[in-house]
Amino acid sequence: MKIAIDAMGGDNAPEEIVKGVELARDAFPDMTFQLFGPSDRLTPLVRNADRITVMHAASVIAMEDEPVRAVRSKKDSSIVLAATAVKNGEADAFFSAGNTGAVLAAGLFIIGRVKGIDRPALTTTLPVVTGDASGSFTMLDVGANADYKLSNLEQFAILGNFYGQTVMGIKQPRIGLLNNGTEADKGDKVHREAYQQLSESTQLNFIGNVESRELLNGAADVVVTDGFTGNATLKAIEGTALSMMSLIRAKIMGSTSAKVGYVLSRKAFHQVGQVMDYSKHGGAVLLGLKGAVIKTHGSSKAETVRNTMSQIHQIVESGLIQQTIDYFEHERAEKAADDQTEK
Structure with missing residues (x-):
């Protein structure tokens, strides 16, 4: 399973994020990680590049940025590119310790809601x-x-x-x-x-x-x-x-x-x-989206990042997202059939 990570989000980024990812890499042999952020800052921090790929992101959405405006204007940011990886099927989950509003906005506008979820x-x-x-x-x-x-x-x-x-x-x-x-x-x-x-x-x-x-x-x-x-x-x-x-x-x-x-x-x-x-x-999961989006505390350190990766492992392995999609699509189909019958 592939995890797209906003490596620049949070008070202790990118150092603690990278440390936590390496702990998770050692704990879960079936997980690979994509670290999104400025490559010149991330690459020196990766001590062992096994199953870890640095994905260059030129800009960062700061904690004080207005979320929706930042997601729409900073297309080359670590949050936007990590969310886009999930949308394009290049990753199974999106993780961030950064701007909560921006993570929510990226989840909604880029990954998208499950049909039937308001x-x-x-x-x-x-x-x-x-x-x-x-x-x-x-x-x-x-x-x-x-x-x-x-x-x-x-x-x-x-x-x-x-x-x-x-x-x-x-x-x-x-x-x-x-x-x-x-x-x-x-x-x-x-x-x-x-x-x-x-x-x-x-x-x-x-x-x-x-x-x-x-x-x-x-x-x-x-x-x-x-x-x-x-x-x-x-x-x-x-x-x-x-x-x-x-x-x-x-x-x-x-x-x-x-x-x-x-x-x-x-x-x-x-x-x-x-x-x-x-x-x-672990972190907080944004349920109701067409992909797994997990936001952890901005103050998170390496151990918390590692624990959140364990949670993500459970989410991806369980097939939660696809089960949710299937359920609400079935509900919508049944409702449409009932409405048609009434007409």
């Missing part, structure tokens, strides 16, 4: 921290669509169900609708209608509304929400985790007895840190 959804995986603390859950949308309607939430549920089955390996993922209460009449009009529609679905294992405070407790395998709420929730979870770890560290360093306690409990603290490390779960 809006793609940015999808992320987060840890479950209760029980044996080895589980995870998937949430979508976490930032691609601030505005939404009923059909979007319904499609997100279907996309999340496919992801849970094919990538996460869950036969019947529990689908939950993020809301401000578990009762069926909670939320705004669209959420109440979505609850009703999802409840009537025979294809989904819909378990009802879930509250944000229960997400990390494993309330659902797939959590469906709009992009505005999902992004706010995601950042609140990440911010709380970072703040708690900083608070614990400060308290430990503040007294001798706490330092002694830390030494005795070091293994437990390490395990907590490992569970809360969201980078282990």
Whole structure:
């Protein structure tokens, strides 16, 4: 499988991106990598060129660039050329740690939506921290669509169900609708209608509304929400985790007895840190496109890049994209046939 990489995206690019790719190359013998960026900057960083090809891209879309304008004007940028490689069938997936808006725009305008999908959804995986603390859950949308309607939430549920089955390996993922209460009449009009529609679905294992405070407790395998709420929730979870770890560290360093306690409990603290490390779960996937598009944190370092390549390996190997295309094409064909029958 061939992976097209925006090697210039992110706070630590290109050095950490190239290091992460080399780690992934060593871990996955069936993967090859195309590094897009200025060749004079990338080539010296590649220590072992086995299954790694530097693809020259003359320009870079910066974090502060206006996404749509940049994608349309910087045709020779690393983001645009990497996305174009997927569109042309020269790569199986597009990866970037760069400008999120530009990655979304490139996915939409260059790779394109699956027919039948109104809006793609940015999808992320987060840890479950209760029980044996080895589980995870998937949430979508976490930032691609601030505005939404009923059909979007319904499609997100279907996309999340496919992801849970094919990538996460869950036969019947529990689908939950993020809301401000578990009762069926909670939320705004669209959420109440979505609850009703999802409840009537025979294809989904819909378990009802879930509250944000229960997400990390494993309330659902797939959590469906709009992009505005999902992004706010995601950042609140990440911010709380970072703040708690900083608070614990400060308290430990503040007294001798706490330092002694830390030494005795070091293994437990390490395990907590490992569970809360969201980078282990890879990047955010833009589901609903005709190709695999994965965006990871701008602050990602080599290990995170390597972990995201593992996620990409699962996505490509599972055939998720083609299954999604086939499903929605079948749905469109059935709807057209029903409409024709009614006429």
